[in-house]
Amino acid sequence: MTTQELQDLLGSMSLEEKVNQMNQLAGGFFAGDVVAMGPLQEMGVPEESVRLTGSVLGALGAETVKKIQKNFLENQPHRIPLLFMLDVINGFKTIFPIPLGQGATFEPELSRRCAQAAAKEAAVSGLHVTFAPMVDLVRDARWGRVMESTGEDPYLNCLFSRAMVEGFQGDDIKEPYRVAACVKHFAGYGAPTAGRDYNTVELSEHTLREFYLPSYRAGVDAGAAMVMTSFNTIDGVPATANRWLMRDVLRGEMGFDGVLISDWAAIEETIYHGLCADRREAARRAAEAGVDIDMMTGIYSEHLCALVREGVVPEALIDEAALRILTLKNKLGLFENPYKDADEEKEKEVILCAAHRELAREAAAKSFVLLKNEGVLPLAKGKKTAFIGPYADNPRMLGSWSFIGSPEDVVTVRQAVSEWDESAVFCEGSPLLGPDVKLEGFMERPAETDGAPAKEKERSAEEMLAEAVAAAAEAETVVLMIGEHYLQSGEATSNANIQIPQIQMELFEKVCEVNEQVVVVLFTGRPLDIRRISEKAKAVLVVWMPGTEGGHAIVDVLSGAVSPTGKLPMSFPYCVGQVPVHYNEYSTGRPHVPGKDKDRFRSKYLDIPNGPLYPFGFGMGYTRFSVSPVETDRTRMTAGECIHVSVRVKNVGDLPGTETVQLYIRDIAASVVRPVRELKQFQKVALAPGEEREVVFTVTNEDLCFLTADGRWESEPGEFEVSAGTDSTTVNSARFVLAE
Ligand code: GLC
Numbered sequence: 001m002t003t004q005e006l007q008d009l010l011g012s013m014s015l016e017e018k019v020n021q022m023n024q025l026a027g028g029f030f031a032g033d034v035v036a037m038g039p040l041q042e043m044g045v046p047e048e049s050v051r052l053t054g055s056v057l058g059a060l061g062a063e064t065v066k067k068i069q070k071n072f073l074e075n076q077p078h079r080i081p082l083l084f085m086l087d088v089i090n091g092f093k094t095i096f097p098i099p100l101g102q103g104a105t106f107e108p109e110l111s112r113r114c115a116q117a118a119a120k121e122a123a124v125s126g127l128h129v130t131f132a133p134m135v136d137l138v139r140d141a142r143w144g145r146v147m148e149s150t151g152e153d154p155y156l157n158c159l160f161s162r163a164m165v166e167g168f169q170g171d172d173i174k175e176p177y178r179v180a181a182c183v184k185h186f187a188g189y190g191a192p193t194a195g196r197d198y199n200t201v202e203l204s205e206h207t208l209r210e211f212y213l214p215s216y217r218a219g220v221d222a223g224a225a226m227v228m229t230s231f232n233t234i235d236g237v238p239a240t241a242n243r244w245l246m247r248d249v250l251r252g253e254m255g256f257d258g259v260l261i262s263d264w265a266a267i268e269e270t271i272y273h274g275l276c277a278d279r280r281e282a283a284r285r286a287a288e289a290g291v292d293i294d295m296m297t298g299i300y301s302e303h304l305c306a307l308v309r310e311g312v313v314p315e316a317l318i319d320e321a322a323l324r325i326l327t328l329k330n331k332l333g334l335f336e337n338p339y340k341d342a343d344e345e346k347e348k349e350v351i352l353c354a355a356h357r358e359l360a361r362e363a364a365a366k367s368f369v370l371l372k373n374e375g376v377l378p379l380a381k382g383k384k385t386a387f388i389g390p391y392a393d394n395p396r397m398l399g400s401w402s403f404i405g406s407p408e409d410v411v412t413v414r415q416a417v418s419e420w421d422e423s424a425v426f427c428e429g430s431p432l433l434g435p436d437v438k439l440e441g442f443m444e445r446p447a448e449t450d451g452a453p454a455k456e457k458e459r460s461a462e463e464m465l466a467e468a469v470a471a472a473a474e475a476e477t478v479v480l481m482i483g484e485h486y487l488q489s490g491e492a493t494s495n496a497n498i499q500i501p502q503i504q505m506e507l508f509e510k511v512c513e514v515n516e517q518v519v520v521v522l523f524t525g526r527p528l529d530i531r532r533i534s535e536k537a538k539a540v541l542v543v544w545m546p547g548t549e550g551g552h553a554i555v556d557v558l559s560g561a562v563s564p565t566g567k568l569p570m571s572f573p574y575c576v577g578q579v580p581v582h583y584n585e586y587s588t589g590r591p592h593v594p595g596k597d598k599d600r601f602r603s604k605y606l607d608i609p610n611g612p613l614y615p616f617g618f619g620m621g622y623t624r625f626s627v628s629p630v631e632t633d634r635t636r637m638t639a640g641e642c643i644h645v646s647v648r649v650k651n652v653g654d655l656p657g658t659e660t661v662q663l664y665i666r667d668i669a670a671s672v673v674r675p676v677r678e679l680k681q682f683q684k685v686a687l688a689p690g691e692e693r694e695v696v697f698t699v700t701n702e703d704l705c706f707l708t709a710d711g712r713w714e715s716e717p718g719e720f721e722v723s724a725g726t727d728s729t730t731v732n733s734a735r736f737v738l739a740e
Contacts, residue, residue: 001330009078010323015305015315017077018322020052023301024085024261024293027059030068049301051075054325055083055129055293060404062342065126069338081329081338087401088130088179089148090114092121094356094548095398095405098525099134099160101367101544103150103569104619106660106682108163111150114363115167117356120177124350126342128332129180131228133164135215136185139580141573142195144493147525147545148401149190151569152582152616154211155679158218165222173225174333176341177350183219185230185263187245188212192232195579196494201232206672208234210707211584217254225328226259229266229291238273240266241285251290259324261293262286268297279303287313292321352409357549364546364553369566370620371530371540376477376519378560378622381421386471387413388511390432390504391481391523399525399545400490409548413481413521416551420559425475429468429511431461432485434503442487461503465510473514479558480511480537481521486545489525498528498576505532512536521554527572531613542566560622565658565684567619567727571612578608583616583728584675591676617662617679617727623653623689627661630724630734638739639701639715646696647724647732651687658686659726663697666721668735671709677723697724704738 001009010018029050051072059068065084073079090096096114097105105111115133122130134148137157150160161183168181188208192199203212220227227250229240239245240262250256267286268279276282283303286294294300307313332340350356370377379385391397393414395407417424433439472478482504487493499505500522512518519539522530523546534540541564546553556562573581592604594611604610628648637643649661661684664677680703683695699722704715717740723733 001335006323006326006330009080010319010326013078013322015308015318016048017052018318019304020049020301021054021080021322021325022293022304022318023049023053023298024055024057024295025050025053026296027056027068030056030059030072045298045301049298053082055085057085057295059084060086060125060127062124062126062344062347065342066339073338080326081334083129083325083329083334084127085129085131086122086127087132088118088122088127088404089132089134089401090399091118091360091402091547092125092404093351093406093409094118094121094360095402096360096363096547097367098147098399098401098545099150100147100525100569101546102363103156103160104369104544104566105363105366106156106567106684107366108159110363110366111160112163112167113359115164116170117359119168119179121351121356122179123177123341124343124346126339127179128334128340129182129226130168131182131184132168133161133181133219134184135161135219136188136190137212137215138190138570139582140191140195141498141527141570141579142494142496142576143190143192143197144489144495144526145190145197145491146527146570147399147489152571153569153584153679154214156569157215161215161218162222165219165224169223169225173331180225180328180332181219182226182228182261183216183224184228186216186227186250187230187239188234189230189232197492198231201234203234206707213249220254220256224258225331226261227256229260229262231263231266231269233273238266238270238275240291241270241275241282241289243289246289246291257324259292259328260290262291262295264295265297267291267294267299280307283307284313287317287321290321292324352548360547361549361552361556364543364550365556365562367544367546367566368553368557368564369542369568370564371542371572371614371618372534372537373539373620373622376517376538377541377558379477379479379558381559382423384474384476385421385424385479386475386477387417387424387426387479387481388429388468388471389481389507390428390430391483391521392426392428394432396486397523397545397550398486398547400487400493402547405548411549411551413551413554416555420555425471427468427471428464430464430503430507432504433501434461437485437488437501439485439487465507468507469510469514472511475515477517477519478511478515479519479521480508481523482508483523484525484528486525496576498526498573498579500528500530500533508533508536519558521558527570529575530572531575534613560655563622563655563657564619565621565660567617567660568614569616571616572614574608574611574613578612581612584678586673587676611729615728618729619660619727621657621659623651623655623657625657625659625687625726626650626652627725627732630722630732632722632734632736635736636739637736643699643736644696645699645722645724645734646694648692648694649685649687650692651689654689656686656688658684660684661695661724661726662728662730664723664728664730665699665703666723667704667706667716668719668721670706670716670718672707674706677728679728695724
């Protein structure tokens with residue numbers, strides 16, 4: 001349709017039709033094969049709302065979607081098609097590493113490819129929109145949704161935000177196998193007080209703008225068709241009714257002209273926040289804030305027509321929202337082809353195809369972060385290796401936002417090891433969860449709640465432990481496969497303690513008593529307190545929730561077929577008392593100088609170190625690299641010039657490897673205090689044993705810009721420190737001056 005035709009269509013629609021374009025219902029209202037989503041409230045939805053609604057959440061499958069769309073169009077007065085939406089976060093049916101793991105790849109291009117593959121599987125299954133990427137910056141491992149983020153750094157998050165939007169959308173969402181992306185959750189949802197989900201967010205505007213907003217802007221700049229509001233308040237006003245945030249910042253400053261959708265029930269929740277007195281006021285305030293689609297409350301459908309007819313809400317607000325929704329449908333080509341890519345034959349061909357599995361395997365292997373290795377990895381084939389733990393043969397490693405993915409499609413560690421080395425032995429060793437951990441309301445079936453395959457359920461924990469200890473005593477090397485249950489991170493999974501389940505720690509201790517050669521493979525959706533693991537294990541490999549090809553990827557890395565290259569996108573705290581901890585902190589007026597603990601009046605703890613157990617950007621390979629002192633081609637530059645910063649990186653080990661050389665900048669003195677360092681660039685360099693290469697970074701004025709005291713994004717003359725190294729603690733630095 002042309003713009004004029006869209007305008008004409010809008011002009012021919014009744015108020016009821018326009019208002020109900022702003023309404024989203026669960027797929028269950030249209031029968032068919034749906035995915036029950038979230039807190040499905042009993043909503044007394046009038047038949048007219050179903051007949052006129054604009055979009056559906058949770059219906060999928062080519063046959064189902066085509067049937068729903070066909071029936072719907074026959075009853076829709078202007079044959080306006082439905083939009084079909086779903087959370088396709090880290091894959092549709094082929095599941096890729098959780099986004100926090102994708103962040104650890106430091107390879108946004110890889111995530112673009114994963115998003116593109118996910119879009120293809122989702123599109124042939126009838127979907128038009130995915131509620132991804134989640135680009136909330138995160139610093140608090142108590143908050144379970146860190147697993148959906150790419151981490152604590154604004155620069156890295158911007159790269160992934162852009163890459164994922166491009167992967168889902170391509171250049172034109174009308175093209176085959178593309179879906180509209182939805183950047184979420186706007187804004188600042190990743191900073192809930194005390195790490196408790198849905199809690200209040202208290203950020204200064206400066207911090208919000210400097211650290212949290214950039215990744216949303218990057219997604220909008222990449223052309224994201226949709227943005228989702230966040231559950232939290234900003235400055236005491238729920239985001240979903242926050243006119244400053246949505247109209248001034250998102251639409252005004254960022255120029256977003258796409259569709260703004262509320263998060264699930266978030267419009268109604270403005271009542272529980274204590275902003276709105278009732279549903280009628282909630283409808284008004286959300287519409288005034290510019291929220292175009294009401295996810296799952298029916299509030300718009302119930303109240304907006306009356307509010308318009310009473311002159312409380314201008315019809316122009318309804319027109320602008322409805323037009324944005326119609327425009328999105330038009331951009332997807334739905335008026336010409338309301339079924340877009342839904343195709344049962346293509347489903348069979350595309351879903352879980354070999355190419356997608358290979359990509360999932362590659363992405364998983366690159367997401368793994370080797371935190372420690374005292375000569376035990378890579379493993380040698382044919383040695384007596386015991387794979388012990390609840391993840392030794394457990395397919396549930398897809399992460400909690402992958403409900404379309406099936407454990408049946410997963411390659412477990414046991415399957416992958418058996419393909420590699422038949423001499424290995426396996427035992428579960430312990431249940432994933434002990435009686436101290438309750439996943440209330442998560443799953444009904446007991447077999448689901450602890451991840452163990454049903455057959456193991458009959459044996460007692462004592463028997464499992466005894467078998468594991470015996471196997472460990474016999475083995476040369478133990479690979480202990482432990483970690484969080486996949487449902488222990490994700491939405492509504494805040495934890496005051498960030499620990500590996502206690503029953504698994506008991507297994508770890510008992511195994512370490514009989515075998516010193518213990519490799520820990522850690523499955524987790526978040527940074528955990530792994531001090532004990534780190535102290536006792538000879539090697540620690542973080543695999544996050546690695547997805548459908550997790551088993552193959554883990555064996556690829558453990559066997560040395562693939563060297564680990566991942567880097568932490570989020571600090572692993574020393575303990576939960578240190579949280580929130582992040583590398584790009586401010587100096588304070590009394591910075592603690594490590595080693596000068598006698599300086600009492602400094603910003604430090606008495607009982608633990610200031611620094612995390614493992615810092616942002618850290619990750620080992622199977623070889624070692626040396627990095628030469630930083631060199632710069634000049635020590636002064638003006639805003640119109642640049643400085644070349646170089647280091648020579650050498651592989652001083654005896655295995656090939658890839659290092660991610662990171663460049664950090666510190667503005668020594670500015671109109672507002674600046675972080676002690678900020679990641680500005682990085683380069684991956686693959687080197688053979690003995691090979692050396694010069695890595696050159698070009699520092700421009702853009703790398704020196706920040707939000708100044710008077711709210712402008714620019715650089716200020718003065719002294720800067722530039723560091724280059726293999727993680728955020730590098731002290732390999734030089735100084736230069738930005739001149740007037
Ligand atoms: C959830 C999440 C959001 C998701 C939406 C639809 O509550 O907060 O990320 O996209 O509901 O499932």
